[in-house]
Amino acid sequence: MTALDSLRETFRRDQVFDFMRQGTRPVLPGQVDAGKNILYLEDITVSFDGFKALNDLTLYIKTGELRCIIGPNGAGKSTMMDVITGKTRPDSGTCFFGQTLDLTRMSETDIATAGIGRKFQKPTVFPEHTAFENLELAMNAPKGAWHSLFSQLSGEQRDWIEQTLATVGLLDDRDKVAGLLSHGQKQWLEIGMVLMQKPQLLLVDEPIAGMTRQEVERTGELLKSLAGEHSVVVVEHDMEFIRSIASTVTVLHQGSVLAEGTMQQVQNDPKVIEVYLGE
Ligand SMILES: Nc1ncnc2c1ncn2[C@@H]1O[C@H](COP(=O)(O)OP(=O)(O)OP(=O)(O)O)[C@@H](O)[C@H]1O
Numbered sequence: 001m002t003a004l005d006s007l008r009e010t011f012r013r014d015q016v017f018d019f020m021r022q023g024t025r026p027v028l029p030g031q032v033d034a035g036k037n038i039l040y041l042e043d044i045t046v047s048f049d050g051f052k053a054l055n056d057l058t059l060y061i062k063t064g065e066l067r068c069i070i071g072p073n074g075a076g077k078s079t080m081m082d083v084i085t086g087k088t089r090p091d092s093g094t095c096f097f098g099q100t101l102d103l104t105r106m107s108e109t110d111i112a113t114a115g116i117g118r119k120f121q122k123p124t125v126f127p128e129h130t131a132f133e134n135l136e137l138a139m140n141a142p143k144g145a146w147h148s149l150f151s152q153l154s155g156e157q158r159d160w161i162e163q164t165l166a167t168v169g170l171l172d173d174r175d176k177v178a179g180l181l182s183h184g185q186k187q188w189l190e191i192g193m194v195l196m197q198k199p200q201l202l203l204v205d206e207p208i209a210g211m212t213r214q215e216v217e218r219t220g221e222l223l224k225s226l227a228g229e230h231s232v233v234v235v236e237h238d239m240e241f242i243r244s245i246a247s248t249v250t251v252l253h254q255g256s257v258l259a260e261g262t263m264q265q266v267q268n269d270p271k272v273i274e275v276y277l278g279e
Pocket residue numbers: 048049052053071072073074075076077078079080
């Protein structure tokens with residue numbers, strides 16, 4: 001048994017919490033009973049026309065950590081994110097959020113409500129609305145735009161929007177329409193929009209594509225600052241960026257975990273070198 005396998009065995013959810021396997025509890029926002037880990041993917045397989053995009057994938061994300069997922073094109077990174085958010089259902093395997101929420105049995109909406117937010121690669125902000133309004137719309141998204149148009153913000157809601165603007169570095173641009181923000185600022189605004197739902201787990205797809213060097217640095221700082229209060233999973237190709245933010249890196253290859261450890265450990269792993277050189 002390799003060191004990675006024995007680590008997996010130690011943390012297998014069914015060994016640590018086996019009495020809880022019977023079913024899911026009702027979804028209550030903010031009540032995910034995360035322990036040491038917030039996310040448990042075990043033996044996940046996803047096939048597309050017989051091709052295994054994920055192949056017995058087992059992966060755990062610790063509560064409050066910032067984890068980077070890397071891997072060559074087609075390794076299964078997006079498919080893994082799709083399984084976590086309920087967009088893709090696995091053929092087999094389990095995917096638990098906290099110790100009791102079985103994500104494979106929940107709708108995409110219920111998963112989002114339970115506290116998993118995803119920031120896609122392409123920003124989808126509302127360009128005609130200000131940064132402040134974008135966050136207001138995101139806060140009210142579950143209730144619909146109609147509610148947003150005709151409801152008054154409470155002081156608490158206003159504070160939360162302002163606090164989020166500060167977190168993503170857009171307080172000075174709060175009244176600027178999003179269409180006029182720089183590419184990097186649009187990305188931060190969208191991260192802010194996801195944060196409005198107070199997710200415990202934040203999934204971020206390739207956050208720095210197309211950013212200037214300075215924007216890349218600020219994005220790294222932002223993601224690091226979100227870890228702790230949130231668990232953050234970042235899929236990214238840029239090794240320099242990953243080295244600057246991640247303490248733990250997981251390398252996917254052909255739908256499974258090839259290696260896991262610090263950037264230095266995975267970089268020196270002969271299996272990883274072979275896969276990347278072979279690209
Ligand atoms: N809906 C689908 N139908 C058929 N094949 C798919 C589908 N989605 C993904 N695949 C295949 O599954 C494999 C894994 O794809 P996935 O997008 O998860 O990889 P990735 O690691 O995110 O790649 P990239 O870094 O290029 O985004 C690829 O070979 C892809 O072609």
